[in-house]
Amino acid sequence: MGGMPLxxxxxxxxxxxxxSALHMLSDPAFQQETWLxxxxxxxxxxxxxxxxxxxxxxxNWSADKYLGTIFRDAQEAQLVDAAVLNVLRxxxxxxxxxxxxxxxxxxxxxxxxxxxxxxxxxxxxxxxxDPDTPPCSLEVLALMTGAPGAPA
Numbered sequence: 001m002g003g004m005p006l007x008x009x010x011x012x013x014x015x016x017x018x019x020s021a022l023h024m025l026s027d028p029a030f031q032q033e034t035w036l037x038x039x040x041x042x043x044x045x046x047x048x049x050x051x052x053x054x055x056x057x058x059x060n061w062s063a064d065k066y067l068g069t070i071f072r073d074a075q076e077a078q079l080v081d082a083a084v085l086n087v088l089r090x091x092x093x094x095x096x097x098x099x100x101x102x103x104x105x106x107x108x109x110x111x112x113x114x115x116x117x118x119x120x121x122x123x124x125x126x127x128x129x130d131p132d133t134p135p136c137s138l139e140v141l142a143l144m145t146g147a148p149g150a151p152a
Contacts, residue, residue, distance in 0.1 A: 008127070011069045013145045014055045018070065019123050021052035022083060023135040026117035030135055035100040041137040045103045046096050049087055058084045072126050079119035086112035 009015050024030060025048050034042050043051075053059040056066060063070070063077035063084075071077045090112055094102040103109055124131035141147070 009070060009072070011066070013147075014066075015070045015123070016141065016145050017051040017054070018056065018058075018080065019120065019127070020135065020138075020141050021048040021050075022080070022116050022120040022123065023131075024048045025052070025083070025087060026113055026120040027135060028113055031100070031104060031113075034135075036104065041139060042135065043138055045098075045100055046091070047138075049091055049096075052084060052087070059088055071123075076119070076122055076126065079115070079122050083112070083115040083119040086115040 024035075024042065025045070030042075033039070035044055056063070056070065058080065063080040064074065067074065067077055071080065086108065090103055090106050090108055091098075094106060121131040136144075
């Protein structure tokens with residue numbers, strides 16, 4: 001996400017968090033090699049879902065609410081809504097504190113990954129970035145967004 005024009009969208013920090021979550025949720029290789037392997041620095045599925053919905057409340061209302069602030073158009077919003085619904089459905093079934101493997105073994109996980117991928121590709125492309133680059137660490141995300149607790 002290093003090339004994203006940060007002043008392009010009014011709520012670009014929220015967009016960055018949503019994009020980071022979608023990126024991780026949409027990449028099966030990343031999930032196997034990082035989450036399942038337990039590599040630090042990227043959080044886990046629950047952390048990604050939290051970044052997806054924490055500031056936006058996308059678990060309570062549609063992404064359409066954020067057209068022009070976080071999302072560029074209705075297609076982005078629709079794709080994000082689909083991804084959120086897929087992932088939250090699984091989270092409610094396996095539990096928020098479930099291990100990564102419980103998510104990945106859920107029969108609906110491939111659909112959730114596909115929905116996240118569609119949203120991720122749309123947002124990354126709209127931001128002029130390659131959707132196939134590996135996800136950045138949470139430390140890099142914090143540095144990019146100036147989040148509290150980011151290393152100085």
